[in-house]
Amino acid sequence: MGKSRKGILTIVHKEEIAEGIIRVELVGELVKEMDEPGQFIHIRPGMGIDPFLRRPISICDVNLEENKLTIIFRVEGKGTQLLAETPVGTEVDVLGPLGQGFPIHHRQSGDHALLVGGGVGVPPLLYLAKKLVRQGVKVTSIIGFGEKNQVFLEDELAFLGTVYVTTIDGSYGYQGLVTDLFPQVKKWNVLYSCGPIPMLKAIQHLFKEEEKEGYLSLEQRMGCGVGACLACVCQVNSSEKKYKKICSDGPVFALEEVAL
Amino acid sequence: MSHSVIRVPDISDRLQINLAGISMKNPVMPASGCFGFGREYAQFFDLSLLGAIAVKATTLEERLGNPTPRVAETPGGMLNAIGLQNPGLDAVISRELPWLGQFDVPIIVNVAGTTVDDYVVVCDRISEVKNAAAIELNISCPNVKCGGITFGTDPEVAADLTREVKKVSKVPVFVKLSPNVTDIVSIAKAVEKAGADGLSMINTLLGMRIDLKTKRPILANGTGGLSGPAIKPVAIRMIWEVSQQVEIPIIGMGGIMSAEDVIEFFLAGASAVAVGTANFVNPYACPEIIGELEGWLDKIGVDHISELTGMGWRK
Numbered sequence: 001m002g003k004s005r006k007g008i009l010t011i012v013h014k015e016e017i018a019e020g021i022i023r024v025e026l027v028g029e030l031v032k033e034m035d036e037p038g039q040f041i042h043i044r045p046g047m048g049i050d051p052f053l054r055r056p057i058s059i060c061d062v063n064l065e066e067n068k069l070t071i072i073f074r075v076e077g078k079g080t081q082l083l084a085e086t087p088v089g090t091e092v093d094v095l096g097p098l099g100q101g102f103p104i105h106h107r108q109s110g111d112h113a114l115l116v117g118g119g120v121g122v123p124p125l126l127y128l129a130k131k132l133v134r135q136g137v138k139v140t141s142i143i144g145f146g147e148k149n150q151v152f153l154e155d156e157l158a159f160l161g162t163v164y165v166t167t168i169d170g171s172y173g174y175q176g177l178v179t180d181l182f183p184q185v186k187k188w189n190v191l192y193s194c195g196p197i198p199m200l201k202a203i204q205h206l207f208k209e210e211e212k213e214g215y216l217s218l219e220q221r222m223g224c225g226v227g228a229c230l231a232c233v234c235q236v237n238s239s240e241k242k243y244k245k246i247c248s249d250g251p252v253f254a255l256e257e258v259a260l
Numbered sequence: 261m262s263h264s265v266i267r268v269p270d271i272s273d274r275l276q277i278n279l280a281g282i283s284m285k286n287p288v289m290p291a292s293g294c295f296g297f298g299r300e301y302a303q304f305f306d307l308s309l310l311g312a313i314a315v316k317a318t319t320l321e322e323r324l325g326n327p328t329p330r331v332a333e334t335p336g337g338m339l340n341a342i343g344l345q346n347p348g349l350d351a352v353i354s355r356e357l358p359w360l361g362q363f364d365v366p367i368i369v370n371v372a373g374t375t376v377d378d379y380v381v382v383c384d385r386i387s388e389v390k391n392a393a394a395i396e397l398n399i400s401c402p403n404v405k406c407g408g409i410t411f412g413t414d415p416e417v418a419a420d421l422t423r424e425v426k427k428v429s430k431v432p433v434f435v436k437l438s439p440n441v442t443d444i445v446s447i448a449k450a451v452e453k454a455g456a457d458g459l460s461m462i463n464t465l466l467g468m469r470i471d472l473k474t475k476r477p478i479l480a481n482g483t484g485g486l487s488g489p490a491i492k493p494v495a496i497r498m499i500w501e502v503s504q505q506v507e508i509p510i511i512g513m514g515g516i517m518s519a520e521d522v523i524e525f526f527l528a529g530a531s532a533v534a535v536g537t538a539n540f541v542n543p544y545a546c547p548e549i550i551g552e553l554e555g556w557l558d559k560i561g562v563d564h565i566s567e568l569t570g571m572g573w574r575k
Contacts, residue, residue, distance in 0.1 A: 005304075006304075006542070006543060006544060044541065049335070049336045049337075049488070049489050049517075050335040050336055051333060052333055052334070052335070052336055052337055052338060052488055052489075052537075052541065053331075053333050053338055053540065053541065054540075054541060078333075079333075095543065220328055220329070221328070221329045221330070221331050221332070222331070223331045223338065223340065223540045224294075224300070224539065224540040224543075225540075226300045226301070226303075226543065227296065227299075227300045228294065228295055228296035228300040228301060228539070228540075229293075229294065229296075229331070229340070229342070229540055230296075230316075230325060230330070230342050230345045231328075231329075231330045231331040231340065231342065232328070232330075232331075233325070233328060233330070233345070234328070242324055243324055243325070243345065248300065
């Protein structure tokens with residue numbers, strides 16, 4: 001089985017980096033295990049029973065030397081609101097790392113990876129980009145947001161490779177969807193993507209006929225986060241096992257594997 | 261398999277119980293549907309320290325379950341509409357139960373079905389598996405269209421099913437009751453009369469949440485089963501009522517989060533307990549609760565946990 005554990009992490013930094021988007025840095029022993037990009041943590045917002053369930057949040061960046069973890073999330077409901085309000089210095093209950101991350105071990109120097117993210121699907125691409133660049137892989141990112149004041153992580157990704165930003169209303173970068181920019185990027189040989197289901201679906205459709213190597217990271221409401229409750233399943237395209245668990249079989253799946 | 265550093269408590273004989281013939285190190289088990297077949301939680305702690313394990317509902321054929329979203333949060337709990345997803349009888353017998361055989365822990369197999377014949381076939385075969393210590397008859401799942409709760413809301417139907425299953429089962433049969441009834445006592449008495457060796461109570465309460473943005477139910481299934489601390493008072497009340505009217509033991513469940521909760525369930529009339537939704541919030545919920553139980557016996561001033569059963573209503 002995996003290396004998932006429960007532990008206490010301390011919030012050491014917190015800031016709003018875009019409208020409703022919170023970046024939090026946490027420090028603790030548990031971080032030592034977080035060396036695979038694309039995995040997530042299951043974090044308990046407060047210690048009471050309302051909100052009751054943990055919140056799955058993708059790992060954005062890890063500093064293994066300092067045992068430091070960065071998460072970026074959007075304030076959407078009671079749980080994320082409470083997390084956003086939790087002061088620096090607070091200890092929080094975290095389960096992780098959970099799930100199967102982006103497969104990168106077989107990547108070679110000279111490969112060209114196309115990273116595609118939408119909204120709060122962008123954060124896990126940062127740790128992935130860092131790992132890939134360290135392996136000598138060329139990285140190009142296309143990241144999409146609703147509008148200008150929602151854009152984040154552009155500078156951090158630009159440090160690692162070319163970045164294209166799109167906004168739906170055109171208030172920043174290119175106007176349109178991330179997929180509109182695919183023709184701009186030449187000769188990539190692997191795609192890694194995380195974002196809303198319609199975006200992932202469009203990507204899947206785009207490469208249905210071509211045999212492109214690609215990976216999609218999915219999101220779903222979760223109960224346990226470890227594969228026991230069967231809440232966060234997704235259908236697979238062709239397999240005897242007709243459902244897969246997003247929390248433990250994923251959240252990252254091969255491009256053609258899941259039926260979106 | 262590596263286990264985490266969690267301190268495994270030395271279980272004293274003050275917690276050992278005999279539940280309808282099943283010898284248990286302690287009275288705490290994970291509840292069915294909240295622990296899969298144990299594989300996921302085995303990465304966190306040694307499953308042998310549990311009193312028993314109630315595994316995921318098993319049906320004759322594989323079931324895919326309901327569409328997503330399958331869970332919705334509520335204050336102090338959650339709604340689920342998984343829909344009995346399970347790999348089916350053959351896979352449970354050939355794969356899951358043998359895997360669980362590596363642990364020194366009695367397994368209670370939750371069984372669900374669409375027809376009486378389904379239940380009978382599954383119970384017959386399951387009860388022959390070496391490490392299946394008991395059957396938990398699921399007549400109370402609120403999330404499937406056929407079977408489940410339809411067997412659990414009418415005393416006669418519940419009794420008939422219990423009687424048929426008892427004819428084939430070689431192990432004790434616990435009947436898991438639904439709280440979604442007007443008179444749970446009449447159903448409890450009916451299944452006791454039909455030969456049930458014990459009761460599990462309660463299953464989830466039928467509930468619903470509506471998304472304000474979409475104006476539609478959050479769960480794809482519309483309704484779901486409410487679990488978690490929010491339902492604990494309902495469970496306590498029902499166990500209190502039923503335990504005074506039946507002779508067979510009750511496995512109490514419904515929102516147990518701590519050792520204190522366990523004591524409360526015993527006082528109401530439970531002889532063992534199952535921890536459900538708490539596992540999702542804290543994977544170490546069961547071992548932590550077991551570790552704290554003996555301290556509570558000292559605090560209350562009883563020698564053995566069994567003394568607490570029904571103490572709340574006994575004169």
